[in-house]
Amino acid sequence: xxxxxxxxxxxxxxxxxxxxxxxxxxxxxxxxxxxxxxxxxxxxxxxxxxxxxxxxxxxxxxxxxxxxxxxxxxxxxxxxxxxxxxxxxxxxxxxxxxxxxxxxxxxxxxxxxxxxxxxxxxxxxxxxxxxxxxxxxxxxxxxxxxxxxxxxxxxxxxxxxxxxxxxxxxxxxxxxxxxxxxxxxxxxxxxxxxxxxxxxxxxxxxxxxxxxxxxxxxxxxxxxxxxxxxxxxxxxxxxxxxxxxxxxxxxxxxxxxxxxxxxxxxxxxxxxxxxxxxxxxxxxxxxxxxxxxxxxxxxxxxxxxxxxxxxxxxxxxxxxxxxxxxxxxxxxxxxxxxxxxxxxxxxxxxxxxxxxxxxxxxxxxxxxxxxxxxxxxxxxxxxxxxxxxxxxxxxxxxxxxxxxxxxxxxxxxxxxxxxxxxxxxxxxxxxxxxxxxxxxxxxxxxxxxxxxxxxxxxxxxxxxxxxxxxxxxxxxxxxxxxxxxxxxxxxxxxxxxxxxxxxxxxxxxxxxxxxxxxxxxxxxxxxxxxxxxxxxxxxxxxxxxxxxxxxxxxxxxxxxxxxxxxxxxxx
Numbered sequence: 001x002x003x004x005x006x007x008x009x010x011x012x013x014x015x016x017x018x019x020x021x022x023x024x025x026x027x028x029x030x031x032x033x034x035x036x037x038x039x040x041x042x043x044x045x046x047x048x049x050x051x052x053x054x055x056x057x058x059x060x061x062x063x064x065x066x067x068x069x070x071x072x073x074x075x076x077x078x079x080x081x082x083x084x085x086x087x088x089x090x091x092x093x094x095x096x097x098x099x100x101x102x103x104x105x106x107x108x109x110x111x112x113x114x115x116x117x118x119x120x121x122x123x124x125x126x127x128x129x130x131x132x133x134x135x136x137x138x139x140x141x142x143x144x145x146x147x148x149x150x151x152x153x154x155x156x157x158x159x160x161x162x163x164x165x166x167x168x169x170x171x172x173x174x175x176x177x178x179x180x181x182x183x184x185x186x187x188x189x190x191x192x193x194x195x196x197x198x199x200x201x202x203x204x205x206x207x208x209x210x211x212x213x214x215x216x217x218x219x220x221x222x223x224x225x226x227x228x229x230x231x232x233x234x235x236x237x238x239x240x241x242x243x244x245x246x247x248x249x250x251x252x253x254x255x256x257x258x259x260x261x262x263x264x265x266x267x268x269x270x271x272x273x274x275x276x277x278x279x280x281x282x283x284x285x286x287x288x289x290x291x292x293x294x295x296x297x298x299x300x301x302x303x304x305x306x307x308x309x310x311x312x313x314x315x316x317x318x319x320x321x322x323x324x325x326x327x328x329x330x331x332x333x334x335x336x337x338x339x340x341x342x343x344x345x346x347x348x349x350x351x352x353x354x355x356x357x358x359x360x361x362x363x364x365x366x367x368x369x370x371x372x373x374x375x376x377x378x379x380x381x382x383x384x385x386x387x388x389x390x391x392x393x394x395x396x397x398x399x400x401x402x403x404x405x406x407x408x409x410x411x412x413x414x415x416x417x418x419x420x421x422x423x424x425x426x427x428x429x430x431x432x433x434x435x436x437x438x439x440x441x442x443x444x445x446x447x448x449x450x451x452x453x454x455x456x457x458x459x460x461x462x463x464x465x466x467x468x469x470x471x472x473x474x475x476x477x478x479x480x481x482x483x484x485x486x487x488x489x490x491x492x493x494x495x496x497x498x499x500x501x502x503x504x505x506x507x508x509x510x511x512x513x514x515x516x517x518x519x520x521x522x523x524x525x526x527x528x529x530x531x532x533x534x535x536x537x538x539x540x541x542x543x544x545x546x547x548x549x550x551x552x553x554x555x556x557x558x559x560x561x562x563x564x565x566x567x568x569x570x571x
Contacts, residue, residue: 031059060094067101067346067407071148071458075176079110080485096487101407104426106484108440108492110459113179114480120180137162138172138181140476141463143197143227146402146455149215151177152254153460156219156247159197159227161474167228168192169221171247173254174460184249184257191259193245196238198273198365199224200291202342205283206246206317209260214252217283218260221245223272223291225365235365237271237294244320266322268313269299274363276340280351280381287342287353287381288313290335292363306334306360312353312379329386332377333360336369337399339412342381343429346408353379354410354429356389358399371397371417376432389432395425400465402455405429411437413461414452423452424481440484440492450475 031053044050053059065073076097100106121138137160144158155172173182186192203217222244226236244262268288275291289312293300302324303309310331311324338358344351356376361369374397376389401415410427423443426435446452450466452475459482464475485491 031056054095055091057091057094060091060098064094064098064101067098069148069405069458071151071153071176072406073097074151075113075458075482078176079113079482080488080491096485097483100483100486104407104409104411104437104483105435106438106440106486107424107481108484109443110480110482110492111441111444114444114478116179117174117181117478117480120182137476138183139462139478140474141170141172142453142465142472142474143400144170144454144463145199145201145221146404146457146460146462147201147203147219148457149203149217149219149249150252151175152249153458154219154247154249154254155454155462156201156221157196157199157224157227158463159229159474163195163228163230167195169195169259171257172462173249173257174462175254176458176460178253180253182255184251184255187250187256187258189258191245191261193221193240193259193261194238195227196224196240197227199238199240200275200277200288202277202279202286203283204246204279204286204317206262208262208317208320209246209248210258213248213250213258215249219247220277220279220286221247222277222286222288223275225273237273237365239270241268241272241322242270244315262320264315264320264322267299267324268315268322269293269297271297273365274336274358276335276338276355278340278342278353280342280344280353284317285381286315286317287340287379288315289340289353289355289379290338290358292336292365303334303362306362309334312384325384327379327384327386330388331386332356332375332388333372335360335372336363338372339401339403339410341403341405341410343405345430347430351381352429353381354427354432355379356427357397357401357412357415368399371399373397374412374434376427376434378432387432393434395434400451400453402453402461404455404457406456409435411456413456414454414464416451416453416465424456439481443479443481444477446477452477452479456481 061073068076080093080097140160141155141158145156147154147156153174153176155174157169157171160170171184173184174180175182200222201219204220205217209218221240223240224238226233226238228234242264244264246260246262248258248260250256250258271294272288272291275288277286277288279286293303302311310327312327314323314325315321316323332355335355335358338355340353340355342351342353354376356374358372359369360372363369373391374394375391378387378389379385380387395412396417398415398417402413403410404413405411406426408429410429412425412427414423424437424439426437427433428435446464447466449468450464452461452464454460454462454464454477459480461479461481462477464477466473466475
């Protein structure tokens with residue numbers, strides 16, 4: 001009998017027949033379940049699969065959304081210089097964006113988008129809940145956190161130049177869709193949690209919260225301490241580990257929010273600060289690594305020797321239960337002022353936690369510690385085994401820096417440390433190797449002794465701090481960075497008539513700082529109070545001599561008049 005004819009390439013023949021019966025939606029769905037390597041192999045199995053996968057706009061847009069996130073994708077859809085003619089119409093746009101995000105090498109500062117956001121403050125777009133607060137105050141913060149929901153980049157808490165004892169947690173919303181910066185109002189049923197800094201936050205998807213929110217996710221805020229520089233309780237830890245604080249956005253433009261509290265149980269200290277957390281398991285669990293615990297807490301014994309802390313805290317949101325989970329492998333020292341970010345691997349689909357930087361010493365509130373190196377550590381969140389990254393080509397160690405996932409990399413921005421020259425670096429999430437970024441233009445100017453502390457979520461960086469003769473000053477600052485469009489050689493460049501856009505007009509220069517006035521309250525011979533306003537530069541000059549005679553003579557020269565204001569405010 002004649003043997004049946006066997007195709008020369010049976011796998012390709014099978015693939016060809018399969019491609020004939022699959023419609024576009026089914027093919028896209030299959031591709032979305034595939035890790036990177038099998039996806040590439042699928043494209044080489046037959047020409048039909050290759051062309052259909054290559055020209056599927058939905059497939060490449062979905063891959064970009066998985067790689068970058070919804071908010072970062074939206075920023076690039078509206079900002080790429082060459083996207084106007086093909087946006088939303090072809091797969092080519094999203095293939096180019098995917099390639100740029102995959103390599104994560106070439107960036108630019110988007111001064112035009114930054115300028116548009118700042119103009120929204122001048123145009124009165126601060127929102128109904130902003131009250132009498134000036135627009136630039138919405139960008140003044142340090143020790144805060146940043147998260148994204150839909151088109152919104154949300155800044156939470158932090159130290160500010162002006163805080164009242166009863167101020168609640170400050171929230172600034174940056175709406176990339178409407179190009180607005182606003183302070184949201186609270187719903188009538190919202191709680192009013194007190195202000196804080198050096199807390200941690202992450203986006204979660206608990207089932208126990210009200211279902212009328214504008215987005216499926218909510219922001220969980222953990223720990224922190226008092227941030228009021230004018231109060232004696234500055235640095236007092238907040239009881240926010242067993243009391244879980246959730247932030248919901250109730251209007252899709254970000255103009256209204258709700259705070260909700262839930263009680264948690266299990267193994268966790270009541271107070272923590274300088275910690276880092278990250279969600280995993282589709283937002284149903286939260287992992288906490290690092291942080292400082294008051295010595296009076298029982299859990300402090302667990303981290304007293306920071307070199308032997310083979311555990312992490314894990315929160316199960318379905319039951320609001322904390323557990324201390326033992327880890328395996330070579331674990332990093334317990335950290336403070338560090339970074340911890342989770343991600344779902346594009347290669348194997350598993351959840352991982354990445355951490356690095358900060359200090360390995362116990363740090364009191366508003367203090368620092370010995371700098372730890374920036375070697376990356378990876379924790380498999382399925383079997384809780386640590387893997388240590390290479391020690392070569394590490395960036396300068398730092399504290400108080402910002403970090404955010406950008407494709408298959410982490411972007412590290414700003415921070416405070418010795419020999420810190422390059423403000424932005426990248427860490428490969430899979431190899432744990434560090435690399436450099438190339439920028440086609442310069443960032444907005446940053447004053448001497450100033451550093452940025454905000455996380456570059458969706459490329460938006462807010463706030464920072466500056467060392468002055470009178471102590472730290474919180475910056476009013478906004479920076480926007482993004483991937484550069486390779487098809488446009490001058491992408492990110494400004495025309496000569498637009499050069500003013502790149503200036504740091506949201507932050508005063510050193511010349512303006514010299515004219516900043518401080519108020520001194522003195523008591524006259526009659527027991528009355530006087531308030532004297534003196535420029536910072538003059539105060540520094542008068543107080544430069546060891547005896548302080550210049551400042552003393554100035555205060556003695558203040559005339560003791562009867563119309564002195566006895567109810568002058570505290571300085």
